[in-house]
Amino acid sequence: EADIYQTPRYLVIGTGKKITLECSQTMGHDKMYWYQQDPGMELHLIHYSYGVNSTEKGDLSSESTVSRIRTEHFPLTLESARPSHTSQYLCASSATGFSGNTIYFGEGSWLTVV
Amino acid sequence: GENVEQHPSTLSVQEGDSAVIKCTYSDSASNYFPWYKQELGKGPQLIIDIRSNVGEKKDQRIAVTLNKTAKHFSLHITETQPEDSAVYFCAASYDKVIFGPGTSLSVIP
Numbered sequence: 738e739a740d741i742y743q744t745p746r747y748l749v750i751g752t753g754k755k756i757t758l759e760c761s762q763t764m765g766h767d768k769m770y771w772y773q774q775d776p777g778m779e780l781h782l783i784h785y786s787y788g789v790n791s792t793e794k795g796d797l798s799s800e801s802t803v804s805r806i807r808t809e810h811f812p813l814t815l816e817s818a819r820p821s822h823t824s825q826y827l828c829a830s831s832a833t834g835f836s837g838n839t840i841y842f843g844e845g846s847w848l849t850v851v
Numbered sequence: 852g853e854n855v856e857q858h859p860s861t862l863s864v865q866e867g868d869s870a871v872i873k874c875t876y877s878d879s880a881s882n883y884f885p886w887y888k889q890e891l892g893k894g895p896q897l898i899i900d901i902r903s904n905v906g907e908k909k910d911q912r913i914a915v916t917l918n919k920t921a922k923h924f925s926l927h928i929t930e931t932q933p934e935d936s937a938v939y940f941c942a943a944s945y946d947k948v949i950f951g952p953g954t955s956l957s958v959i960p
Contacts, residue, residue, distance in 0.1 A: 778952075778953070779953060838885075838947075838948045839900065840897075845893070
């Protein structure tokens with residue numbers, strides 16, 4: 738079982754609030770990712786990082802930002818939440834090497850903006 | 852750009868029957884093909900994977916087949932059980948991992 742943790746699991750906040758979704762992994766993986774997913778729908782990559790101080794935007798444009806100051810930590814921040822940000826956010830990680838691109842996901846953070 | 856197609860988008864089977872989900876990929880350099888199962892309210896979990904030097908892999912009731920020439924790969928679930936009900940995602944990878952859009956499988960008791 739993968740050791741990747743997301744908090745909070747569920748969050749309901751008002752429009753205009755700033756929120757940070759936390760993600761930590763204990764596997765020493767150099768690559769980390771954030772996906773956005775509506776229930777039962779496609780996985781959309783919104784941010785990824787291949788190492789400390791390296792972050793890139795994914796395929797789906799997002800108003801969120803990320804940082805990677807420590808290998809194990811990859812938080813996602815929304816400066817001013819809107820109802821359109823309501824979704825599930827999945828953090829994931831993978832290692833470089835022979836084990837290749839096996840991506841391990843966290844349990845997800847469900848965000849509702851009212 | 853790279854693309855992974857997945858069919859069907861929804862699938863209903865009777866308990867005990869087999870289920871097959873098919874994927875095609877566009878990047879001929881892809882060499883790793885994982886399958887994920889996502890249960891309601893949870894993150895996707897890896898259930899089986901296959902690398903390009905292998906044509907078939909089996910793990911109990913699930914199996915994957917790969918046809919690199921045709922750029923097709925499939926997931927086979929035999930003797931389906933209600934707990935197999937979930938959304939299944941295929942993926943193809945060389946350096947980036949590209950996910951298919953998912954298949955919602957319902958197993959009817």
